[in-house]
Amino acid sequence: MNDEQSQNTPAVRPITDADVPTAVETLGRAFADYPFTRHVIAADDHEARIRRFQEICLTRIGMVYGRVWVAEGGVAVAVWSVPDQDPSPAFAEIGPMIGDLTGDRQAAYESAEQAVGPYRPQEPAWFLNTVGVAPEFQGRGLGSAVLLPGIEEAERCGYPAFLETSSEANVRFYERLGFQVLADVQLPDSGPRTWCMRRDPR
Numbered sequence: 001m002n003d004e005q006s007q008n009t010p011a012v013r014p015i016t017d018a019d020v021p022t023a024v025e026t027l028g029r030a031f032a033d034y035p036f037t038r039h040v041i042a043a044d045d046h047e048a049r050i051r052r053f054q055e056i057c058l059t060r061i062g063m064v065y066g067r068v069w070v071a072e073g074g075v076a077v078a079v080w081s082v083p084d085q086d087p088s089p090a091f092a093e094i095g096p097m098i099g100d101l102t103g104d105r106q107a108a109y110e111s112a113e114q115a116v117g118p119y120r121p122q123e124p125a126w127f128l129n130t131v132g133v134a135p136e137f138q139g140r141g142l143g144s145a146v147l148l149p150g151i152e153e154a155e156r157c158g159y160p161a162f163l164e165t166s167s168e169a170n171v172r173f174y175e176r177l178g179f180q181v182l183a184d185v186q187l188p189d190s191g192p193r194t195w196c197m198r199r200d201p202r
Helices: 003-008 017-030 035-040 046-065 088-119 142-157 168-176
Strands: 012-014 066-071 076-081 126-133 161-165 180-186 193-199
Touching: 012 142, 017 046, 017 066, 017 076, 017 126, 035 046, 035 088, 046 066, 046 076, 046 088, 046 126, 066 142, 076 142, 088 180, 088 193, 126 142, 142 161, 142 168, 161 168, 168 180, 168 193
Parallel strands: 126 161
Antiparallel strands: 012 066, 066 076, 076 126, 161 193, 180 193
8 A cells, every 4th residue: 555545545544542632632623723622611721621521532422322433543532422321420420620720701601502502413413522623634534534543433333423513614514524504603702603503314
């Protein structure tokens, strides 16, 4: 396999404990200046708060109640919630932690959740909690590669897949993966424009 072929077929596999530090670093860097997290996570010590927020999502939700795939050892990572697992106990446990991380942006976080809530699936679905690629590895197809196992598993099991993004460029990226825009929401409290997207099984 030549270099071009190896870039076209990244090594993607389920996450292991050894991948967690790299995956957390990847997600922290990917979301350091993301419009949604800028809006809902306190500005003081912002990047450390983002890393902790992503670590909670990865280790307390995705790795326990969902599915997580990494590419190249964690430089790309996709975290899904799945319909056959109920993460309610974890959300009850991490609620105070999220409150601490949002800090003086907690009201903005709560109003954002209320704004997008009506568009989230009421039926069982795969939900993309978070996905990120380390900045220096972007543009190599790792984002698509790390998302495909979850998309394909949802399709195989007959479930829709759902996500939210606050980046217009991401909308076009997800449309190429078969997602369609359900709602284009202007978040309250001067929040960013956010798109709710869904991919139904074919």
